[in-house]
Amino acid sequence: MASVMTTHAKEWKPAQNTIMSRWAAGVTPENVWRDYPRPQMRRHNWLNLNGLWDYAITKKDAEIPAEWDGKILVPFPVESALSGVKKSVGGENALWYRRKVTIPEEWQGQRLILHFGAVDWRMTLWINGKQIGKHSGGCDAFSFDITDAVTAKLEADIVISVWDPTDDGYQPRGKQVNEPQGIWYTSVTGIWQTVWMEAVPQAHINSLKITPDVDNGKVRVEVETAGIDRESRIADKYFLHLAAISDNKTITRAAGNCFGDVLELEIPDAELWSPDNPFLYDLKVTLTRDDEPLDEVTSYFAMRKFHVKKDESGINRIYINGKPIFLFGTLDQGWWPGGLYTPPSDEAMRYDIEVLKELGMNCIRKHVKVEPLRYYYHCDRLGMIVWQDMPNGDKHISESDPDITRTAESETNFRAEWKAIVNMLYNNVSIAIWCPFNEGWGQFKTNEILEWTKQLDPTRLVDGPSGWTDRGGGDMYDMHNYPGPGMFPVEESRVSVLGEFGGLGLPLKGHLWWDKRNWGYRSFKTREELNDAYINLITKLPQLISKGLAAAIYTQTTDVEGEVNGLMTYDRKVLKLDADKVRPHHLKLYQNPPE
Structure with a gap:
């Protein structure tokens, strides 16, 4: 996989542009956006899929392309110079992406989640020829569980189609227009934030909702889990454990069940967040079964109102x-x-x-x-x-x-x-x-x-x-x-x-x-x-x-x-x-x- 990427990287270069920032010169297919994309719910097992993908522009209702137009550098939109393409798509056309991924062997037996930071605007996903799902929304992060579509060899052939009518549609688009002028800017189509994959246990933490309560010196945490059947006989063996951490020291803990209870952490003598004192507490959330850890994520919060x-x-x-x-x-x-x-x-x-x-x-x-x-x-x-x-x-x-x-x-x-x-x-x-x-x-x-x-x-x-x-x-x-x-x-x-x-x-x-x-x-x-x-x-x-x-x-x-x-x-x-x-x-x- 590495040798293929290196060969393709030699073929890539930014498209000609009037001006560029000083950071643009340092962008390569190997180093593009390598940072973990979700700071408030971090795990160790993840795979960054930014880099060179195949791309094609077809008519809106065309089938999956048999041939591809070239390489695009994800996560830069196709209209941008750093994508290496710099082409307009238009509402009459669709933009396609393809990349083959070999999944780490140590992920065998876990759920495989494919994440998208943002794709503008309406997209459809196929894995190994099987349609997995669709998403509409150019600004929000979303994900798909692709486990059942991945081959026994842990290979995933990822294909994505995107359609975006820009200012010819009703969808939220910000300042994008088909004909830029004045306060209105160039259209943006397709993947424009990090694409990544992670492995999670069958029973795992799905999301966190964190609400500080400054008046009462508490922080409330709602944890959504997945892969646990509430009606099963073993459901009551699963528990959540929370720890608030300051300066690498645990200051308070809480525990509760996995089915909608709001867990509260007492924060004694809380240090309050403000622009002059942006103090952050660390948060660790662990899912256990029979007191054995199954899944763990790290996050952070602050006390402010x-x-x-x-x-x-x-x-x-x-x-x-x-x-x-x-x-x-x-x-x-x-x-x-x-x-x-x-x-x-x-x-x-x-x-x-x-x-x-x-x-x-x-x-x-x-x-x-x-x-x-x-x-x-x-x-x-x-x-x-x-x-x-x-x-x-x-x-x-x-x-x-x-x-x-x-x-x-x-x-x-x-x-x-x-x-x-x-x-x-x-x-x-x-x-x-x-x-x-x-x-x-x-x-x-x-x-x-x-x-x-x-x-x-x-x-x-x-x-x-x-x-x-x-x-x-x-x-x-x-x-x-x-x-x-x-x-x-x-x-x-x-x-x-x-x-x-x-x-x-x-x-x-x-x-x-x-x-x-x-x-x-x-x-x-x-x-x-x-x-x-x-x-x-x-x-x-x-x-x-x-x-x-x-x-x-x-x-x-x-x-x-x-x-x-x-x-x-x-x-x-x-x-x-x-x-x-x-x-x-x-x-x-x-x-x-x-x-």
């Missing part, structure tokens, strides 16, 4: 752990010149968060995109609060229009994908806010969806919606103001936030996606002019904070394709701001009261 309440002046503020906090950061698109949706590496993805942290920001609004789970892990451990959007889809409305009316199919799909996203990210410590709608994009049944989101996760705030078409629901009254800043009046039950402002543009030659058609809300010619204008905006925020502004999100972290209003260029090679000059102005925003 986000909520809204009135301060001493009777103004609603955002609180963390009983203390008011002003959220300040950037609108973050999460796009890359070489990989589009897919960062070139874990290091590159982490870099964006580290730059914002160094600039003195404490929040990222992840804009109409969901990142790989490792992104949120880095936010958890670095202390970066996340304001998470739902990727938009279906039709858009203007500020004065009524909500759109979705078809039953479109609404069912929206609810399924949003619920999957919320459930997938529920355990991540850093997420403080869910945002189902932005600026009327795909907005329907507004207050019903906001309330439903709150039911899915009562532990976070719900922004409803961000900008434009407010209907009075949610926890936040959200203004978009370019260049701004500005705010809505403080309300009785909601906080006033500035979900987008700024957008100051500076095109830098040699770092542009397009030579022409570059766009910003306001454009400047030099870094000095940009820095002066930026500081002028930031110095206006303290007065608004004193009046009740609870959060402000600047547009944006980086340039993206034709947009040149980033703090960094699209290739991340230039930080346009002078960090030493702007950081003190950012830090003043967190003083109480602000200067």
Whole structure:
């Protein structure tokens, strides 16, 4: 297998691209995205399937190809340069993948689970010619049990078909369009996060749901298991054992049965998580039968609480752990010149968060995109609060229009994908806010969806919606103001936030996606002019904070394709701001009261 990969690797190279980040040059088929993809439920027995796969583009309803077009580097989308292909697919076609895998002999007798970090948008899986299942959803992680389709020789011939209509369909797509321009970007089709396989016992741990309870000094853990028949005579021999660990020392334990009981761990004198102190506890979960370990996963959690309440002046503020906090950061698109949706590496993805942290920001609004789970892990451990959007889809409305009316199919799909996203990210410590709608994009049944989101996760705030078409629901009254800043009046039950402002543009030659058609809300010619204008905006925020502004999100972290209003260029090679000059102005925003 290794020799075949080496031979194919010599044939692969990135497609020609206008610009690339510095990490793109280090990408190879042998080293692409090797990190364990699920930080909050880790096992030892796993196989990374990133690398070179066969690919083909056919008509939408074609059968499995007899011949293949060439090699594609997974997990980069087919439209990207780092895939080695850089071809558009279109809604009239299907994208196919194929790879043969030899499974380790020591996995014999265990269940074989094939995992996908994300595939955009609708996919079908075959193993050794047998159709295993389908999945719709471009943002959420999912998996298939492929045990029964694998041969006795432990060989798996994996074939995948993907169909994605981009902006010709109703599905959540974020900023992808078939014809990129302005604030709309290149389409993304197919696998764009890690593909991997793991071996698990017949009876195993399937998922964790972790809820900190700061007020009572506890953490609640719901463990879902698989492969255990609740009605069998031996079911009562299975038990779950939990251990909370701090600095490599077990501080508390709990145990219980495998059938839906919520286990509680007492956390005495809990150290609380915050952007200034991103303290994480380790968690170990073990499944036993007759006191013999069957399966074990490791995870982590933190003790923290986000909520809204009135301060001493009777103004609603955002609180963390009983203390008011002003959220300040950037609108973050999460796009890359070489990989589009897919960062070139874990290091590159982490870099964006580290730059914002160094600039003195404490929040990222992840804009109409969901990142790989490792992104949120880095936010958890670095202390970066996340304001998470739902990727938009279906039709858009203007500020004065009524909500759109979705078809039953479109609404069912929206609810399924949003619920999957919320459930997938529920355990991540850093997420403080869910945002189902932005600026009327795909907005329907507004207050019903906001309330439903709150039911899915009562532990976070719900922004409803961000900008434009407010209907009075949610926890936040959200203004978009370019260049701004500005705010809505403080309300009785909601906080006033500035979900987008700024957008100051500076095109830098040699770092542009397009030579022409570059766009910003306001454009400047030099870094000095940009820095002066930026500081002028930031110095206006303290007065608004004193009046009740609870959060402000600047547009944006980086340039993206034709947009040149980033703090960094699209290739991340230039930080346009002078960090030493702007950081003190950012830090003043967190003083109480602000200067």
